[in-house]
Amino acid sequence: MSTDIDFYFDFVSPYAYLASTRIERLAAAHGRKVRWKPVLMTVLSKAAGTQLTPFVPMKWQYVQQDLERSARLAGIPFRLPPGFPKLLLAPGRAMTWLAASHGEDTAAAFARTCFTAYFSDGVDINDHEVLAGIASGMGVARAPLLAALEDEAVKAAFRQASEDAIAQGVFGVPFMIVDGESFWGFDRLDQLALVMKQPAPQVGVDGGD
Amino acid sequence: MSTDIDFYFDFVSPYAYLASTRIERLAAAHGRKVRWKPVLMTVLSKAAGTQLTPFVPMKWQYVQQDLERSARLAGIPFRLPPGFPKLLLAPGRAMTWLAASHGEDTAAAFARTCFTAYFSDGVDINDHEVLAGIASGMGVARAPLLAALEDEAVKAAFRQASEDAIAQGVFGVPFMIVDGESFWGFDRLDQLALVMKQPAPQVGVDGGD
Numbered sequence: 001m002s003t004d005i006d007f008y009f010d011f012v013s014p015y016a017y018l019a020s021t022r023i024e025r026l027a028a029a030h031g032r033k034v035r036w037k038p039v040l041m042t043v044l045s046k047a048a049g050t051q052l053t054p055f056v057p058m059k060w061q062y063v064q065q066d067l068e069r070s071a072r073l074a075g076i077p078f079r080l081p082p083g084f085p086k087l088l089l090a091p092g093r094a095m096t097w098l099a100a101s102h103g104e105d106t107a108a109a110f111a112r113t114c115f116t117a118y119f120s121d122g123v124d125i126n127d128h129e130v131l132a133g134i135a136s137g138m139g140v141a142r143a144p145l146l147a148a149l150e151d152e153a154v155k156a157a158f159r160q161a162s163e164d165a166i167a168q169g170v171f172g173v174p175f176m177i178v179d180g181e182s183f184w185g186f187d188r189l190d191q192l193a194l195v196m197k198q199p200a201p202q203v204g205v206d207g208g209d
Numbered sequence: 210m211s212t213d214i215d216f217y218f219d220f221v222s223p224y225a226y227l228a229s230t231r232i233e234r235l236a237a238a239h240g241r242k243v244r245w246k247p248v249l250m251t252v253l254s255k256a257a258g259t260q261l262t263p264f265v266p267m268k269w270q271y272v273q274q275d276l277e278r279s280a281r282l283a284g285i286p287f288r289l290p291p292g293f294p295k296l297l298l299a300p301g302r303a304m305t306w307l308a309a310s311h312g313e314d315t316a317a318a319f320a321r322t323c324f325t326a327y328f329s330d331g332v333d334i335n336d337h338e339v340l341a342g343i344a345s346g347m348g349v350a351r352a353p354l355l356a357a358l359e360d361e362a363v364k365a366a367f368r369q370a371s372e373d374a375i376a377q378g379v380f381g382v383p384f385m386i387v388d389g390e391s392f393w394g395f396d397r398l399d400q401l402a403l404v405m406k407q408p409a410p411q412v413g414v415d416g417g418d
C-alpha cells in the first residue's frame with residue numbers, strides 16, 4: 001500500500017483550490033508525498049449520479065457564502081472567477097503532459113500556480129497561451145506544451161484519469177486517499193492530519209510507542 | 210434579528226445527531242439559546258432538487274466511513290440503526306406537540322433523547338409506544354402524546370415547519386442560522402463558534418472591545 005497522499009482535484013473546484021494551498025505542508029508534516037491527480041467533476045458526477053453544486057440553486061446560494069467564509073477563516077485569498085463555472089480541460093491536459101515529460105514535482109507546481117491564478121487573480125486558465133506562459137515561467141518551453149494540448153494521446157490519458165479515480169471510489173473533489181482511507185472535502189484536512197498522526201488500531205498487529 | 214441559534218434537523222440524519230450532542234454546549238459558551246426545529250429531509254430535498262445521500266451509492270459508501278470516523282474522532286457513540294434510512298414522522302410530530310404544550314426546553318430534551326436512542330442504541334423512534342415511553346420519563350403523560358401523534362393539526366404544523374425552513378434557504382441538515390448567517394453540517398460547528406466569537410465587521414458601525 002502506498003504511503004503517499006493521492007490528491008484528486010478538478011481545477012474548477014473552489015474547495016479543491018483551498019485544499020491545494022494546504023496539502024503539501026500537511027503531507028510534509030507527516031513525512032508523506034502528495035500525488036496530484038487532476039480529474040473532471042463532470043465525468044465523476046455522471047458516474048456517481050450526483051449533481052454539480054452550482055446547478056442546484058438553493059445549495060449554490062449557501063455554498064457561495066460558505067466558500068467566502070471558509071477562505072476568510074483560513075486566511076486564503078479567494079474570489080469566484082469571471083464566468084464561473086466552466087469546463088476546464090486545458091489545465092488538466094497540460095498537467096498530464098507535464099507529469100510525463102517534466103516529472104511530477106513540476107506538474108504539481110504548475111497545478112498550484114494555475115489554481116492561484118484562477119481563484120485568486122481571476123486568470124482564464126483554459127486559455128492555451130496563459131498556460132504556456134505559466135509553464136514558461138517554470139522553465140518549460142512553450143511550443144511542446146501548446147502541441148501537447150492538441151495531442152490525442154494526452155487527451156486520452158487525461159480522460160482515463162477520471163475513470164481511474166472512479167474505480168477508487170472518487171465521486172467528488174477534493175478527494176484524498178491515504179493508507180487506503182478516503183477523505184472528501186477541504187473540511188476533512190483536519191481529520192486527514194489526525195488519522196496520519198494516530199492511525200486506526202490494526203487487529204493482530206502489535207503497536208509500539 | 211434573533212440572537213438565538215436556529216438548529217434545523219431531521220431525526221433520520223446521522224450528522225444532525227452528531228451536532229445535537231454539541232449544539233447546546235456551543236450555544237451556552239457564547240450566551241446563546243438554541244431553537245430546535247425538526248424538519249423532513251424528504252421535503253427539503255424535493256424543494257431544493259437534491260438527492261438523499263443513502264440513495265447515491267458511491268457517495269453513501271464513503272459517507273458511512275466518514276460518519277464512523279467523524280463520530281470516533283469526536284468521541285460520540287454512534288452506529289447506523291437497523292433498517293436505516295427510514296422516514297421518521299412520529300418524533301417530529303411528537304416534538305411539535307411537546308413544544309406547544311410543554312415548552313421548548315422539554316421538546317428539546319425529548320429530541321436529544323430520541324437522537325441518542327436511535328443512533329447510539331438502535332431504538333425504533335418511529336414507534337409511538339417508544340416515544341410515549343421517552344416522554345413519560347420526562348414527566349409527560351402518555352395518553353395526550355399518543356393522541357397528538359394522530360392529530361391532524363399537529364401533522365399539519367410539522368409539515369409546515371419544513372416549508373418555513375425552505376423559506377429560510379434550508380436545503381439540508383443539520384443547518385444552523387445565527388445572526389442571519391447560515392451554516393450547514395456537523396463539520397461547520399467550528400466555524401459557527403468562530404463567527405460567534407468574532408462577528409464579521411459591520412460597515413458603518415463602531416466596534417468596541
